[in-house]
Amino acid sequence: MFEQHSPVLPIILPLIAAPICILLGRSQLAWLFATFISALGFGISIGLMLTTLDQGVLSYSLGGWEPPWGIEVRVDAASALVLCVVTGISSLVLVYAKESIAKEIDSSQHTLYYTAHLLCLAGLSGILSTGDAFNLFVFLEISSLATYTLVSLASDKRCLTAAFRYLIMGTIGATFILIGVGMMYMKTGTLNMLDLAARISEYDSSRTLNTGLAFILVGVSIKLALFPLHMWLPPAYTHAPSAVSAFLASTATKVAVYVMVRFIFTIYGAEYVFHTMGMDTILLVLAIVAIFKCSFMATVQSNVKTVLAYSSVAQIGYMILGISLVSTLGLTAGLLHIFNHALMKGALFMAVGAVLLRTGSVDIKAFQGLGKQMPLTMAAFTIAGLSIIGVPLTAGFVSKWYLVTAALEQQEWTVAFLVLAGSLLAIIYVGRILEAAYFKNPAEGTTYKEAPLLMLIPLWILVFANIYFGIDTSMSVGAADTAAQWLTQPSSSPATALSVNMGGATQ
Amino acid sequence: MTELIDLVLLGMLAITALRIIFLKDLFAVVMLFGIYSFLSALIFVNLDAVDVAFTEASVGAGISTVLMLGTLALTGRKEKTNNHTTFLPLLVVVITGAALIYGTLDMPPFGDPDNPAQQHVAPRYIQDSPQEIGLPNMVTSVLASYRGFDTLGETAVVFAAAIGVLSLLGLPKHEKAAIESGLKSHLVLRVVAKLIVPLTLLFALYVQFHGDYGPGGGFQAGVIAAAAIILYALVFGLPMATHVIQPTLLKALAAIGVLIYAGTGFASFFLGGNFLDYNVLASDPVAGQHIGIILIELGVGVTVFAAMLSIFYAFAGQAERANIQ
Amino acid sequence: MSFIVDYYNYWIVVFLMMAGFYIVISANNLVKKIVGLNIFQTSVFMLYISIGNVSGGSAPIVADGITRYSNPLPHVLILTAIVVGVATTSVGLALIVRIKRAYGTVEENEFEDKDDLI
Numbered sequence: 001m002f003e004q005h006s007p008v009l010p011i012i013l014p015l016i017a018a019p020i021c022i023l024l025g026r027s028q029l030a031w032l033f034a035t036f037i038s039a040l041g042f043g044i045s046i047g048l049m050l051t052t053l054d055q056g057v058l059s060y061s062l063g064g065w066e067p068p069w070g071i072e073v074r075v076d077a078a079s080a081l082v083l084c085v086v087t088g089i090s091s092l093v094l095v096y097a098k099e100s101i102a103k104e105i106d107s108s109q110h111t112l113y114y115t116a117h118l119l120c121l122a123g124l125s126g127i128l129s130t131g132d133a134f135n136l137f138v139f140l141e142i143s144s145l146a147t148y149t150l151v152s153l154a155s156d157k158r159c160l161t162a163a164f165r166y167l168i169m170g171t172i173g174a175t176f177i178l179i180g181v182g183m184m185y186m187k188t189g190t191l192n193m194l195d196l197a198a199r200i201s202e203y204d205s206s207r208t209l210n211t212g213l214a215f216i217l218v219g220v221s222i223k224l225a226l227f228p229l230h231m232w233l234p235p236a237y238t239h240a241p242s243a244v245s246a247f248l249a250s251t252a253t254k255v256a257v258y259v260m261v262r263f264i265f266t267i268y269g270a271e272y273v274f275h276t277m278g279m280d281t282i283l284l285v286l287a288i289v290a291i292f293k294c295s296f297m298a299t300v301q302s303n304v305k306t307v308l309a310y311s312s313v314a315q316i317g318y319m320i321l322g323i324s325l326v327s328t329l330g331l332t333a334g335l336l337h338i339f340n341h342a343l344m345k346g347a348l349f350m351a352v353g354a355v356l357l358r359t360g361s362v363d364i365k366a367f368q369g370l371g372k373q374m375p376l377t378m379a380a381f382t383i384a385g386l387s388i389i390g391v392p393l394t395a396g397f398v399s400k401w402y403l404v405t406a407a408l409e410q411q412e413w414t415v416a417f418l419v420l421a422g423s424l425l426a427i428i429y430v431g432r433i434l435e436a437a438y439f440k441n442p443a444e445g446t447t448y449k450e451a452p453l454l455m456l457i458p459l460w461i462l463v464f465a466n467i468y469f470g471i472d473t474s475m476s477v478g479a480a481d482t483a484a485q486w487l488t489q490p491s492s493s494p495a496t497a498l499s500v501n502m503g504g505a506t507q
Numbered sequence: 508m509t510e511l512i513d514l515v516l517l518g519m520l521a522i523t524a525l526r527i528i529f530l531k532d533l534f535a536v537v538m539l540f541g542i543y544s545f546l547s548a549l550i551f552v553n554l555d556a557v558d559v560a561f562t563e564a565s566v567g568a569g570i571s572t573v574l575m576l577g578t579l580a581l582t583g584r585k586e587k588t589n590n591h592t593t594f595l596p597l598l599v600v601v602i603t604g605a606a607l608i609y610g611t612l613d614m615p616p617f618g619d620p621d622n623p624a625q626q627h628v629a630p631r632y633i634q635d636s637p638q639e640i641g642l643p644n645m646v647t648s649v650l651a652s653y654r655g656f657d658t659l660g661e662t663a664v665v666f667a668a669a670i671g672v673l674s675l676l677g678l679p680k681h682e683k684a685a686i687e688s689g690l691k692s693h694l695v696l697r698v699v700a701k702l703i704v705p706l707t708l709l710f711a712l713y714v715q716f717h718g719d720y721g722p723g724g725g726f727q728a729g730v731i732a733a734a735a736i737i738l739y740a741l742v743f744g745l746p747m748a749t750h751v752i753q754p755t756l757l758k759a760l761a762a763i764g765v766l767i768y769a770g771t772g773f774a775s776f777f778l779g780g781n782f783l784d785y786n787v788l789a790s791d792p793v794a795g796q797h798i799g800i801i802l803i804e805l806g807v808g809v810t811v812f813a814a815m816l817s818i819f820y821a822f823a824g825q826a827e828r829a830n831i832q
Numbered sequence: 833m834s835f836i837v838d839y840y841n842y843w844i845v846v847f848l849m850m851a852g853f854y855i856v857i858s859a860n861n862l863v864k865k866i867v868g869l870n871i872f873q874t875s876v877f878m879l880y881i882s883i884g885n886v887s888g889g890s891a892p893i894v895a896d897g898i899t900r901y902s903n904p905l906p907h908v909l910i911l912t913a914i915v916v917g918v919a920t921t922s923v924g925l926a927l928i929v930r931i932k933r934a935y936g937t938v939e940e941n942e943f944e945d946k947d948d949l950i
Contacts, residue, residue, distance in 0.1 A: 005776060008782050012773075012782065015663055015765075016765070016766065016769040016773075018663075018666070018670075019666065019761075019762030019763070019765040020762070022670075022758060022759070022761075022762040023759060023762050060781065060782075061781055062655065062656040062781060062782055062783050062784075063652055063653065063655050063781065063783040063784050063785070064780055064781045064783075064786060064787075065652070065653050068627070069631055069632070069653055070654070071653075071654055071655075071657065108677075109674055112673060113674075116667070116670055116671070116674070119663065119670065122663065126660065134657065135656060135657055135660065138657050138660035138661060138912060139660055141660075141664055141916045141919070141920070142663050142664050142667055145667040145923060146667050146670075146671075148671060149667070149671035149674055149675075152671075152674070152675060152927060152930070157934035157935070160927055160930050160931045160934055161931060161943060163927055164862065164924065164928070164931060167923065167924050167927065168856065168869065168924075171873075171924075172853075172856065172857075172869075172872075174916075175869075175872060178873075178876055179607075179849075179879070182876070182880050183610060183614075185624055185883065185906075186614060186615060186622070186624050186883050187614075187615070187623055188623055189623040189624045189625070189626050189627030189628055190627050191628070191905075195627075199623075199627070207609055207610055207612050208610050209613075210610070211606055211609060211610025214606060215606075509887065510837070510887075513841060514840065517841070517844040517845070518844075520844075520848055521844060521847060521848060521851070524848055524851035524852065525851065527851075527855060527868075527871065528851060528854065528855055533861065533863055533864060536864060537863075537867065540867045540870060540871065543871060543874065544874065547874050547875075547878060550878060550881070551877075551878075554881050554882065554884075554885045555886075555891040555892070555901075555902035556884065556906075556907045557891045558907055558911060559877070559881060559907050559911055562911055562915075563877070563914060566914055566915070566918045567870065567874060570918055571870060571918055571921050574921065574922055575863065575866070575867065575925065577925075578863055578925045578928055578929055579863060582862075582863060582928060582932045582938045583938075586859075586861040586864055587860070587861070587939050587942075593858055596857040596858035597854065597858070599853075599857060600850050600853055600854045600857070601850075603850060603853060604849075604850040607846045607850075608843065608846055611842040611846065612839075614839065616834075616837075616838035617837075617838055617839065617840075617842065617882060617885065618885050618886060618887035619838075619886075619887070620886045620887070620888075620889070620900065622883075624883050624884065624905075624906070625884075629884075629904065629905050632892075632904050632905060633892065633901050633903075633904065643893050643895070644892070644893045644894075645892040645893065645901070645904040646892055646904045646907050646908055646911070648904075649904050649905060649908045650908045650911060650912075654908055657912050658912065661911075661912045661915045664915060664919045665915060665919055667919065668918075668919035668920070668922050668923050671922075671923040671926065672922050672923060675926040675927060676926050676929060676930070720893075722891075722893070726915060811915075818926075822926070822929070825929055
């Protein structure tokens, strides 16, 4: 009987599980329950993905009110793909979190941690599945508030200033999005995304709509940490508890990239954004600067979590680069990189969290000699690191391959060259850590045990995923390709889709 | 006439905002912010948004100001002078403002009934909601039914805020306090508070259940009820208040409110409707809508009351701790 | 003249928004930043309510003899946004209280010096 409700379940399951977690009280129970719910959400998301690849869009009218009067949940291949990433990483992180937070978060806060994690998951799933522009803002704020809480749970006092800065920047971003949505509503009288698309296309160009788009893009760029609005990200990911960094780095910014894709391709239409307003050049330049500036920043940090955080900003540059190429292939590459980067960054942050657990430090010095002492953790770190660089047979290679192909398809030789050059910087920042781990001797008289099994299992699942999706690309590329086709085909917006849509819950 | 009042109020807002920029005394800044909030509530009334005005007055001028004052008590009331360069922020603001002004040049005229915003989706709410939902207050109809999913999200946001504040500050321990706190020695305050607290609670109940017919609803009711207990805590001291309503109970209540709301949605599942489809809750759709709206407003009210009060407890507990030390 | 009558409301609201925005990004004191954030958001709420205003309309509560109502939809959106705003404010203020305890100050330039904020 739940079949027909499946589009809305990934949102409401964690949403209802969060308060139950509080009522359960005991942290063990909360952990089991949260992991179970998250895994259930993952299962449903995979089901959604298979259905969308097979049948196209799923629409669900909340409250039984047909859109645009009611709120619609709308899952297509793009949302289902990112939904799978988010729920999957969330489940693995929750398994991992039990051992990881034991040392990093005060034991009285563990239940609150699981509750906040579930709220964040609910918010992210909501952003991904909603078909309503204002509803997106509401879910954005649920996930953001939960995120600020998660970041501030660490025991290091610097997490507080990091969380505060994140809160100020994030709220400014959300308010910008609110302004943009208001301007869109002012000109169109609707909030439903498809309906907006149909009504915006009636205007050739309108100052109010242009300004609205500009505010939305700036707001979303803050949320996805696009250079130069990324300043909140490195401190937040550095000082947050490791499990939180692993979760956020592989989901939160990706969801924001998805929001950008949604607004550009579904609502305004690529034609309007890229040709009428010329956003493609701006995004392309920012993306390339992000790749080089932040990859360079990553090579000079001594804190390994900061290295990974800057690397994240650089990798977001690759995703935006794919989008700014204005082609189906470019968009495919961008979406694919959302998927692949989640696998690598999740694994890297998990490995660093394991090192933090055993050595009590994430400084690059703490990694000296760990290659022998924590062989499994460091092997995982190495493979995920190779994936970040883009070595063949890893998922990272597939992303880079598609990015370069997309650039070449547009005759953008320089861009293709810059993508490859960016990888050289990745070799340096990953290489420095690997050098410390394998070629330096540990400090005198220190021996560390291998990480506990509950941390190694999710870590290695991600590592295997990195290899698997580096070899068998049919699944990931297929999904990204279908999603990109859907987003770029002109008829995915106005008329045809809206008529499907009027059927409401019948699908 | 409306335009004239609007203009005067906007002018007062502008003066208040400018004053806040230059003031260094944070106590005055927060007080001016309270005034700003009240003035905007007046603007909302003037522009016919009575529900919004009600909420802004109780939240912006009420809860937010109380929390800001509580923070100031712990952090000090003077802003230090700094030699920050003000050029860059000014530049950013001027550019953003210019972009917005550019955007306004193409906006539909203010107040024109033919504006697109008034045309497409909204007419159905105005014309059909009294029949479809059966409530005279269209805002409640849209809030609780047509856009009920937003409101579920809003309840979750309040819950998330409570979780955040609890994880940061913790709840005060429920114990008989060693030190005398509150303003108990003021006879007048004590007598007045005893009179006002029950009346405020009664008013909260009225707002909760009358929201279908007039301005009000679960959110406003929750805030007003929380305000009553906050007044009680201020006059009789936090330990007395935590004795009457225990912090752990509040934590559970905040969770239960969300569960009531989401549970109503699940009930629709099992009765064969979509999530939050109240039509199926009774044999007659309008009666079903009525049941659904009462239930979810109750959920909102419970969560907001519990979350706001526990947030206040958390701040007050910190102040109490600082006093002891 | 009609140009000004049509738009004066939006312009003043934009001014208010920018005043709030300026406070957020220029203030050194964290409490003042939060005050600025609230002013910024409250002014955005005014923009929305202005969108829904219909001159000669009445509050959207059914009453006899009234034919023209203001648009209820922006009111609903802003009710939600106000709640979101107070939620953010309370978490932000709680962070400030903790920052004060950990750093002994709530002035941004003072803890940046002591700290390796990246």
